[in-house]
Each structure stands twice: as structure tokens, then as C-alpha cells.
Amino acid sequence: MKKEDLVLPAPRESAAPAGGAGEPLLVVEGLTKHFPVKGGFPIRRTVGQVQAVDGIDLTVHVGESFGLVGESGCGKSTTGRLITRLLEPTAGTITYQGKDITHAGRKELAPVRSEIQMIFQDPYSSLNPRQTVGKIISGPMEINGIDPAGGREKRVRELLEIVGLNPEHYNRFPHEFSGGQRQRIGVARALALEPKLIVADEPVSALDVSIQAQVVNLLQQVQRDLGIAFVFIAHDLAVVRHFSQRVAVMYLGKIIEVGDRASIYSRPRHPYTHALLSAVPEARVTDGDGARRERIRLAGDVPSPISPPSGCRFRTRCWKAQDKCAAEEPPLVRITGNHEGHLTACHFPEEPTTEGRGEDIVLDPALAALEEAGE
Structure with missing residues (x-):
């Protein structure tokens, strides 16, 4: 197997700009x-x-x-x-x-x-x-x-x-x-x-x-x-x-954040997106000072899609949840600090202070080891 078959190429720039341009x-x-x-017996009903x-x-x-x-x-x-x-x-x-x-x-x-x-x-x-x-x-x-x-x-x-x-x-x-x-x-x-x-x-x-x-x-x-x-x-x-x-x-059946690749990975605003990025196994992801970023561990289990939580569906596992999150479902909109086309559904979004974190997300460690060994 050739080395070039094992390594993913660098990401290409978007042919369709994030703002929704293009056909x-x-x-x-x-x-x-x-x-x-x-359910039910002997007559089954919805x-x-x-x-x-x-x-x-x-x-x-x-x-x-x-x-x-x-x-x-x-x-x-x-x-x-x-x-x-x-x-x-x-x-x-x-x-x-x-x-x-x-x-x-x-x-x-x-x-x-x-x-x-x-x-x-x-x-x-x-x-x-x-x-x-x-x-x-x-x-x-x-x-x-x-x-x-x-x-x-x-x-x-x-x-x-x-x-x-x-x-x-x-x-x-x-x-x-x-x-x-x-x-x-x-x-x-x-x-x-x-x-x-x-x-x-x-x-x-x-x-x-x-x-x-x-x-x-x-x-x-x-x-x-x-x-x-x-x-x-x-x-x-x-x-x-x-x-x-x-x-x-x-x-849980909802799109909670959407945007261009660089914006989502480098400046995520939704707490769930932060948790996903922090959970990448053995990823070389660090804070700005070079320290490894701490893993975000979500409390509880994913709620049942049969009876999802009121308001924001992520609130039962979110460390930023407040009363408003249970009362109102957050709309998927552009919030202050987001790039054009970057939409987030959160009443209390994270501050965009994670510049560059997503740039260090790498492939599986086994694949990275193959690359470093020159195989």
C-alpha cells in the first residue's frame, strides 16, 4: 500500500461560499x-x-x-x-x-x-x-x-x-x-x-x-x-x-449549528458542538497557550426521541442551561460574532474564543502512525 493512499489531502476551499452564494x-x-x-393488546394502536x-x-x-x-x-x-x-x-x-x-x-x-x-x-x-x-x-x-x-x-x-x-x-x-x-x-x-x-x-x-x-x-x-x-x-x-x-x-432530530468548515471547527458557538470537538479521540487539539484542551463530558443520556425535552433539546445535558432554555426553543439564526452563513440555535452561545482549535483535529492515531513511519 502506498503512503499517498493513506493520507487525506489538505481541505479544499469551498467552491460555494458559506454565505449561500452559488446555485x-x-x-x-x-x-x-x-x-x-x-402498543396495546389485543388491539394495537399508535x-x-x-x-x-x-x-x-x-x-x-x-x-x-x-x-x-x-x-x-x-x-x-x-x-x-x-x-x-x-x-x-x-x-x-x-x-x-x-x-x-x-x-x-x-x-x-x-x-x-x-x-x-x-x-x-x-x-x-x-x-x-x-x-x-x-x-x-x-x-x-x-x-x-x-x-x-x-x-x-x-x-x-x-x-x-x-x-x-x-x-x-x-x-x-x-x-x-x-x-x-x-x-x-x-x-x-x-x-x-x-x-x-x-x-x-x-x-x-x-x-x-x-x-x-x-x-x-x-x-x-x-x-x-x-x-x-x-x-x-x-x-x-x-x-x-x-x-x-x-x-x-x-x-435529537434538530440541526443546532451550521456553517462553513473553518467557522464550525475553529469558532463553534453551540455547547454541543464544543463537546463533539473535545471528544475526538487522541486528537492533537490544544488551547492557545499550547496546553491540551480539556475533554467536555456531558452529563446524563440522550433523551428519548419519543418524548424530547421542551424548549432546547440539549438543555438536559448542557452546562449553560437556564430557565429560558426549557421555556423557548432557540431559533437557528446568525448570532453576534458569527460569520455570514454561520447559524446557531442557542440562547446562551459560547464566546468565539477558540480560534484555531479545529485546525489541529487529525485522523485516527493508527493512520497518523502509519504516516509518520513512512509506510
Whole structure:
């Protein structure tokens, strides 16, 4: 394995400025998804609602990479599935290229589905074990009636080469590949229809750290070459920082902070964002005087999405919570000291005195050790 395959490149400057400049590709407003909770015997009835996603707004511009981070269960994956219309929204609107697709029918969605693709989290369960690689990648083209010049087989072999696999793997089955290779097959399948937007749902979380870097390098190269916009969902803050131009932080179904990469990582305003950044394992993150930053340990557990707290949903674990936090839900707005496009939902935000902290967030220590050893 080559060293350049292990190291993530330096973050690129945003092609779409943080202020929202550029042409919007996807606009989500008030997006909500509640799952019914059934109970009772012998007659089962709805006794509650899991508020997985509860009124979020976001915009993705043409060719932009938009990161979505947060704890497990905060609604990130559900948001991705709503955007791709794999789930039906409970409320809100999804506008793609100026067209409302929130409740579009099968025929109306047909042309849109080819332009919005998804890379799934698990490279082992997202591929049909009974189909060859050629069949898996050519399947979307067959379903959409697309016959590229030279035939589908030629196109599949080209895609395999684009994602760094041998075109001769065309007739192999998924079980003959490693996890990283399977994820590359998933990327090739997503690229088969030449999409304009890809929702990548934690595409590297199930992979070894060295393979993670290879897949992220691949996705960045694909974005540079093809100009595809990404919604990149992940837990790993270092990977999100390297890949995404803008970042949104989710907590319990709500977006609580959003802004450009430099602003979010260097000058976070929401207490939860501070806690996330402080929790990066073994990250070389220091205060301005060179001392290591202290880990912020949140008290209590994440509340149930069936019955979330009133007002600010983070208040039950927040060290700055006051009576106002329980009475009023903070709006997602620009607050004093924020850069343009940096929005925060907090009544008592942190002071922007953490300049440069996010710059030192690094990859997994095992990957850093490989880099330092020159392997």
C-alpha cells in the first residue's frame, strides 16, 4: 500500500461560499419524519411518535460537499433517506432544482432518482451476493433504460477503473472482495447514472482506518472530476472536516449549528458542538497557550426521541442551561460574532474564543502512525 493512499489531502476551499452564494441544487425546509410507536393488546394502536427528524432546514449548492454530523440516533441517516425519497416525509418540503419532490409519485420521481444517488453505510449488506459486480453496477442503467455508447459492459468496466478496481473484476461476486473494495463497488454503482447529488451515509465507518482514507480520497477525486454535490453523513469529525465545505451539526432530530468548515471547527458557538470537538479521540487539539484542551463530558443520556425535552433539546445535558432554555426553543439564526452563513440555535452561545482549535483535529492515531513511519 502506498503512503499517498493513506493520507487525506489538505481541505479544499469551498467552491460555494458559506454565505449561500452559488446555485442551490437541493433545498430542504421544515423536513419532518415521525415514526409511529404501536402498543396495546389485543388491539394495537399508535401510542406515540418517534421524532427522528423534526423540522430541519438545509441547502446544498451545485458541486458542494455538505457534511452532516452528530451522535448515533440523532436523525442523520433518516435525513439522508428522506432526501433520496427512500422514506416518505411526515411534513416539510424537499425541492430539487426548483421542483418540489416532497410527495412526488413514482413517475414524477423517475427522472429525479437517476440524478440523486446514495452510497450506503454497510458495504457487506448493500450489495446483492447473488449478482456479479457487472450486474450490480449495470442494474441502475437497465432499470432506467440507459444504453451508453459502446454498451453497458464497457461503461461498467470504465466505472470500475474510475474507482480504482480492475475492469477484469466484472464477473466476480461481492464475497470475493474486501470491505474497501466493496465500498468502491458501491461508489461505482452510485456513479453509473451520472448523478448530480450523492448522499453518502457514513461510507467509511465500517472500514479500517487505512481503507477509510482511500475511500475518502476516491470520493474527493470523483467530486473534483465530475462536479457532483455530496451530502456526507459521518461520525468522524476529522473525515468530515477534510471532505466537507460546509457542516451541519444535528442533535435529537434538530440541526443546532451550521456553517462553513473553518467557522464550525475553529469558532463553534453551540455547547454541543464544543463537546463533539473535545471528544475526538487522541486528537492533537490544544488551547492557545499550547496546553491540551480539556475533554467536555456531558452529563446524563440522550433523551428519548419519543418524548424530547421542551424548549432546547440539549438543555438536559448542557452546562449553560437556564430557565429560558426549557421555556423557548432557540431559533437557528446568525448570532453576534458569527460569520455570514454561520447559524446557531442557542440562547446562551459560547464566546468565539477558540480560534484555531479545529485546525489541529487529525485522523485516527493508527493512520497518523502509519504516516509518520513512512509506510
